[in-house]
Amino acid sequence: MATSTSSVVLGISVSSSTSLKIRSFRNAPTVLNSHTPSGLNVVTSPHHRHAASQRPLSRNSFRVQATVLQEDEEKVVVEESFQSKSYPENGGGGNGEPPDASSSSGLEKWVVKIEQSINIFLTDSVIKILDTLYHDRHYARFFVLETIARVPYFAFMSVLHLYESFGWWRRADYLKVHFAESWNEMHHLLIMEELGGNSWWFDRFLAQHIAVFYYFMTVFMYMLSPRMAYHFSECVESHAFETYDKFIKDQGEQLKKLPASNVAVKYYTEGNLYLFDEFQTARPPTSRRPKIENMYDVFLNIRDDEAEHCKTMKACQTHGGLRSPHSYTDDACEEDAGYGLPQADCEELTQ
Structure with missing residues (x-):
């Protein structure tokens, strides 16, 4: 057994x-x-x-x-x-299963969709007002557009300075790029003033009051959601690009017969173009050097500036996704300095 x-x-x-x-x-x-x-x-x-x-x-x-x-x-x-x-703050559920990521992603998509819908509605409303008031007065319309378009960059810098003062958020590249954008828009505005776009009292009154309201609205929006504020500015810049593009196609032959604006010649072709390169975050510095021979070239470059603003505002909608174009050349010099790159070559690279 x-x-x-x-x-x-x-x-x-x-x-x-x-x-x-x-x-x-x-x-x-x-x-x-x-x-x-x-x-x-x-x-x-x-x-x-x-x-x-x-x-x-x-x-x-x-x-x-x-x-x-x-x-x-x-x-x-x-x-x-x-x-x-x-989910850095959450180690998962009590049963060891990961939290539901699809619900969070779906909620974020709905928030983005709501933000963009509001921005598009506001932009379309302003466009309808401008189409009614400035149907055949192009330079006055451009004056109002440029007065409005430069406001968001002031608002962005104001909030960024506030955050920096409190020690919450410090982004030097954002301040540099936004200042360069406001500098570019200011010269667009000076060109329109040189062309007589601000000759009527009503146009100055309307543009200034819209700008004041737009400033405080952008500050509030930027503090609430930087992504939403940048998208709204992208919508404004996109409309500006389309407006200038349509104007060039309709009036191109007449513009070629007009002498170039003195402000445009000085801004685009003379002096240090560091700030001109600074706001164009989608291209390397010194890669764009406009020629200004007539008013057609002036408006062509203004239109292209608005396209560059659209690209920059698109990049800003991703948190931490913006960097100064000159930062890459500075990094290249710092890396090459350890390999014996002459200082003169670095200076030539950054000029």
């Missing part, structure tokens, strides 16, 4: 790859899960259990099971890294 019992025990221990595993899958799947890598069931359906009991496991089946386990382990790693990055 003792001999038969020991032989049975020995038989069970020897057949580790067949009988014991099959009985375990049939009778105690929960206990086996705790010993299986990643807590996964390799064979789950009754059909698979029956097939496993009828024939021994081949090398290919082991290879397939190992592949499945490896893929599942990689998925778990990706999900855990996403969880820790997206």
Whole structure:
């Protein structure tokens, strides 16, 4: 009797790859899960259990099971890294499962959609007013547009200076770029004043009062949601680009016969163009050097400036996504300084 019992025990221990595993899958799947890598069931359906009991496991089946386990382990790693990055304050639910990221992402998409819908509605409302008042008075319309378009950059810098004073947020590149943008818009405004766009008292009154209201609205919007404020400014700059583009196509031949504005010649072609390069964050410095021979060239470059503003405002909608164009050349000089780059070459690169 003792001999038969020991032989049975020995038989069970020897057949580790067949009988014991099959009985375990049939009778105690929960206990086996705790010993299986990643807590996964390799064979789950009754059909698979029956097939496993009828024939021994081949090398290919082991290879397939190992592949499945490896893929599942990689998925778990990706999900855990996403969880820790997206939810730094939350280590997951009480049952060890990651929080629902789709609900947070969906909520953010709805917030962005609402913000952009409000901005588009406000922009379209202002455009309808300008179309009614300035149907055939182009220079006056441009004067009002440029008076309004330079306001957001003042508002951005005001809030950034406030945050910096409180020690909350310091972004030197943002201040540099926004100042360069306001400098560019100011010269657009000077050009329109040189062309007589501000000759009527009503135009000056309307532009100035809209600008004051727009300033405080942008400050409030920027403190509430910088992304929303930058998108609104992108909508304004996009409208300005379309307005100038339409004007160039309609009046191009007449503009080519007019002499260039003195302000435009001085701004685009003379002196240090550091600030001119600074607001064009989508291109390297010194890569754009306009020619100004007539009024057609003037408005062509103003239109292209508005396109560059649109690109910069687009980049600003991603937190921390804006950097001064000159910062890249400064970094290049700092890196090359360790490899013996002459100082004169660095100075030439940054000019």
